[in-house]
Amino acid sequence: MKPQIIKTIICLALLAAATAAQPARPIKPSDIGFDQRLDEQVPLDLAFRDEGGKTVRLGDYFNRKPVILALVYYQCPMLCNQELNGLAGALKALSFEAGKEFEIVVVSFNPRETPELAAAKKENYASAGAAAGWHFLTGDPKPIEALTQSVGFRYAYDPMLNQYAHASGIVVLTPKGRVARYFYGIEYAPRDLRFGLIEAAEERIGSPVDQVLLLCYQYDPKTGKYSATVMKSLRLGGVVTVLGIAALLFALNRKAKAAARKVKPASYCFLPLGWPFSPVFIQLLPDASSFAGEFDALFFTLVGISVFFIVLIAGLGLYFVIKYRRRSPGEIPPKTAPSVPLEVAWIGIPLLICLVIFVWGASLYYRAYSAPKEAMEVYVTAKQWMWRFQHTGGQREINALHVPLGRRVKLTMTSEDVIHSFFVPAFRVKADVLPGQGRYRTIWFEATKPGRYHLFCAEYCGMNHSGMIGWVEVMRPQEFQAWLNLGGAEGSMASSGLKLFKQLPCGSCHKDDGRGRCPVLEGLYGKQVRLEDGRIVTADENYIRESILDPKAKVVANYEPIMPNFTGLLSEEQVAQLVAYIKSIGTQQQNTLKE
Ligand code: CUA
Numbered sequence: 001m002k003p004q005i006i007k008t009i010i011c012l013a014l015l016a017a018a019t020a021a022q023p024a025r026p027i028k029p030s031d032i033g034f035d036q037r038l039d040e041q042v043p044l045d046l047a048f049r050d051e052g053g054k055t056v057r058l059g060d061y062f063n064r065k066p067v068i069l070a071l072v073y074y075q076c077p078m079l080c081n082q083e084l085n086g087l088a089g090a091l092k093a094l095s096f097e098a099g100k101e102f103e104i105v106v107v108s109f110n111p112r113e114t115p116e117l118a119a120a121k122k123e124n125y126a127s128a129g130a131a132a133g134w135h136f137l138t139g140d141p142k143p144i145e146a147l148t149q150s151v152g153f154r155y156a157y158d159p160m161l162n163q164y165a166h167a168s169g170i171v172v173l174t175p176k177g178r179v180a181r182y183f184y185g186i187e188y189a190p191r192d193l194r195f196g197l198i199e200a201a202e203e204r205i206g207s208p209v210d211q212v213l214l215l216c217y218q219y220d221p222k223t224g225k226y227s228a229t230v231m232k233s234l235r236l237g238g239v240v241t242v243l244g245i246a247a248l249l250f251a252l253n254r255k256a257k258a259a260a261r262k263v264k265p266a267s268y269c270f271l272p273l274g275w276p277f278s279p280v281f282i283q284l285l286p287d288a289s290s291f292a293g294e295f296d297a298l299f300f301t302l303v304g305i306s307v308f309f310i311v312l313i314a315g316l317g318l319y320f321v322i323k324y325r326r327r328s329p330g331e332i333p334p335k336t337a338p339s340v341p342l343e344v345a346w347i348g349i350p351l352l353i354c355l356v357i358f359v360w361g362a363s364l365y366y367r368a369y370s371a372p373k374e375a376m377e378v379y380v381t382a383k384q385w386m387w388r389f390q391h392t393g394g395q396r397e398i399n400a401l402h403v404p405l406g407r408r409v410k411l412t413m414t415s416e417d418v419i420h421s422f423f424v425p426a427f428r429v430k431a432d433v434l435p436g437q438g439r440y441r442t443i444w445f446e447a448t449k450p451g452r453y454h455l456f457c458a459e460y461c462g463m464n465h466s467g468m469i470g471w472v473e474v475m476r477p478q479e480f481q482a483w484l485n486l487g488g489a490e491g492s493m494a495s496s497g498l499k500l501f502k503q504l505p506c507g508s509c510h511k512d513d514g515r516g517r518c519p520v521l522e523g524l525y526g527k528q529v530r531l532e533d534g535r536i537v538t539a540d541e542n543y544i545r546e547s548i549l550d551p552k553a554k555v556v557a558n559y560e561p562i563m564p565n566f567t568g569l570l571s572e573e574q575v576a577q578l579v580a581y582i583k584s585i586g587t588q589q590q591n592t593l594k595e
Contacts, residue, residue, distance in 0.1 A: 027156045033167045034182055035152030036221055042069075042150045042177045046143035048107065051119040051136050058105070058147070061135055062177050066102045066200035068193075069171045071153050073110035073164055074117040074136075082186040083168050088125060093190035098133025102197050106134065109148055109155060110164065111141040151179055169224065172196045184224040192226045195219070222329070235321060238314070288453055288474065289427035290446040291368050296428075298360060305353060368429070371444035375410035378403070379493070379576040382413065382420035382433045385464040387455065390576055393484055394492045399470030401455065403447055404480035410444040412541055416572050421459035424472055430458055439542045447474040497581025500574055509563070518563060519556045525586025530557045539586075544579045 044059030061067055070087060072080035084106065091098060098104045108118065118136035125134055139147075148155065155166035170188065172181040180200035183192060195217060198210050217226040287293060324333070378401065379390040389397040403409045413422055415435035423430040427445045434441060457468035475483060501507060509518035519529075524539045532555045537543055546553055548570065551563035570578070 027158060027165050031154060031156040032165050033154050034169055034184065035154065036182065037150065037152040037179050038182075038221060040150055040152075040179045042173060042179065043146055044177045046139070046146055048137040048139035048143060049115050049118075051115055051122050053115040056137070058137075058143075059177070061103045061105050062173070062175055063103070064175045066175055066180065066197050067173045067177075068098075068102060068104045068197075069151065069173055070104065070106045071109050071148060071151070071155075071166075071171075072106055073108045073166075074113050074121045075110070077163065079166070079168050079186065083170070084121075084125065086185070086187040087170060090188040090190045090193050094194055096194065096197060100133070101201070102133070104134045105137065107137045107139065107144070107147060109144050109153070109166070111139065111144055113138050172200045174200045174202070181219060182221065182224045189225070195226050231321070235318065238318070242314070286426050286449070286451075286453070287428070288447055288449040288451065289429070290448055291364075292426070292428045292448075294364055295368075298357075298364060301360075302357065305357075369431075369443060371410040371442050372408055375408035375444050376404070377410050377412060379573070379580070380411050380413040380422065380433070381416060381572040381576070382422070382457070382468075383416040383572075384418065384462050385457070385468040387422070387457075387468065387470050388573065390493055390573055391484070392493050392580055394496060395484060396573075399455075401470070401472045402480060402483050403472060403474055404477045405447055405450050405474050406477070408444055408446045410442055412576070413441045413443070414545075414572050414576075418461050419459050420457045420461050420468065423456040423458035424453055425456070426453035427472070432459060440545060442541075447472075450474045450476055493577050493580035494584035495581075497577035497579070497584075500570075500578055501581055506578075517560065519559060521582050522585045525583045527586075529554075531555060532557045532559075541579050541583070544582050545575055548575055548578060 042058070044057065044062060046058045047055055048058060050056045068087070070083060072083060074080070087104070096102060106121070115138055118138050122134060122136045151171050153167065153171075155164050157164050167184075168186050169182055169184040171179060172183070172193075174180050181196035183196065194210065195214060196219065198214065199219070218229045219226050287296060377392050379392075380401075381388040381390070387399050387401075389401045391397075411422065413431065413433045415433045417435055419435065420433045421430060422433055422443070424445070427447065429443050429445050431441050431443045451474055453472045453474070455470040455472050457465055459465075461468065509516050510521050511518075512520060512522050525544070527539050528536050529539050529543070530536050534557075535554075537554060543554065547563075549565070549567045551565060552561050555561045566575075
């Protein structure tokens with residue numbers, strides 16, 4: 001194609017040069033060519049003659065179909081024939097048919113040419129396979145001038161050579177006669193021609209595949225060609241991605257339809273948007289604690305808000321990309337002043353939403369992580385790689401925890417080695433368990449459905465971290481009582497603590513009459529304690545544990561720091577037993593005080 005264009009240009013230049021030699025009427029190169037008259041209305045009432053010599057209106061060929069207009073002259077020695085041959089060649093590869101999806105109107109711009117010449121030309125192309133859709137017209141100077149000017153076609157007559165110097169190309173017109181596309185040269189890419197016709201027909205012709213392809217290709221008026229555009233390709237990629245995600249969600253959702261029926265969505269503002277994601281989630285994960293529903297509501301509200309804004313922003317982005325696209329290379333957008341109400345809105349609304357999320361999340365977190373006083377207690381010790389549980393009645397379990405249905409259960413947790421994390425997804429509880437001098441971590445839950453639920457370690461804690469799993473068994477109260485009675489042979493935690501207390505012996509300093517060298521422990525639990533540095537602390541589990549493992553950390557006012565350090569001498573379970581014992585005498589004392 002390129003050599004032919006060059007040939008054409010050389011030919012035009014030669015013509016121009018040859019005519020330039022004529023002092024009478026020089027033809028300048030600027031006399032020939034195409035002016036871009038995109039979207040210009042072509043006068044449809046112009047009168048021409050058809051191949052039979054009958055007078056016709058140009059508008060007769062515009063019948064709700066796009067029209068390819070070729071401006072030629074039939075006695076042209078070379079260029080015009082090449083142009084028509086090129087068009088016929090492109091049509092062979094085009095799945096559209098002239099006369100069916102579109103019309104071809106060839107108009108001679110030489111007013112001296114006759115219908116006989118036109119008929120001969122048509123004969124040529126009829127034998128080449130083109131027939132019904134091709135129309136070869138001739139006409140008088142006036143309509144010819146009007147037509148060529150309306151599409152910006154410039155040409156000049158050279159009397160010396162008795163030839164016309166002219167540009168070569170075809171023009172695609174819309175069914176209403178507006179200029180839609182120019183294709184230059186003498187060969188036309190069938191794909192470009194197809195796109196041009198589809199767009200000129202306002203997409204009433206062509207297949208869905210064309211529509212998709214057209215998303216990626218754009219007509220460049222400068223070159224008269226369609227080329228792939230990065231932006232459009234990206235846009236298409238985005239659409240495909242979104243569709244893929246939607247299809248995936250749809251498939252997952254269908255799979256989980258049965259589970260979805262059980263769900264009763266709460267009526268939070270963004271929840272309906274997030275809830276479509278829930279069936280998958282809930283199928284994977286039962287909700288079995290009093291907090292599960294509230295956590296889910298918050299979670300799906302967050303998902304809903306995210307989905308809402310993703311769709312809003314991506315949607316507006318796409319919409320604006322299309323609506324405010326650059327329509328011509330010289331287009332300069334009008335100046336827009338920033339809108340204060342708009343800016344206030346886009347700062348204010350997200351702020352408000354964030355505040356709502358914060359207040360909601362914080363209040364839920366606060367309630368979920370502060371254990372109620374009346375909760376049943378279980379001590380949890382994590383170590384590589386197991387979970388050990390001690391009930392206050394003395395029952396011990398490893399990698400299994402039995403709890404009663406409908407009762408609040410408080411877990412007091414510590415680790416013997418590294419950081420572990422206690423995680424029961426069905427209860428929506430998870431908390432890190434810290435080793436050493438760290439604090440007891442407490443969490444609580446109230447199981448609402450009997451059954452067995454997975455317990456995980458959710459912190460990578462070494463080689464067998466993945467094996468640090470277990471079960472939480474939720475039992476009906478009577479069953480739980482029966483289970484306690486079966487397993488409680490060793491005596492309660494408090495009585496084990498008392499045994500240790502005597503064995504160590506703690507009682508030689510901590511005397512209950514207040515005459516010992518160490519503070520009285522009876523009635524201590526839950527009280528305020530004044531330290532030697534003037535601080536006042538509450539004697540809770542953390543305080544008691546720390547005072548056993550690191551007695552010098554908090555020395556009680558008026559006492560000497562003489563207590564030995566028990567770190568390494570006691571297991572965490574034994575520490576927990578001592579804590580349970582001290583709590584029990586604290587409670588007894590308080591009870592006796594009340595009586
Ligand atoms: Cu313990 Cu991971």
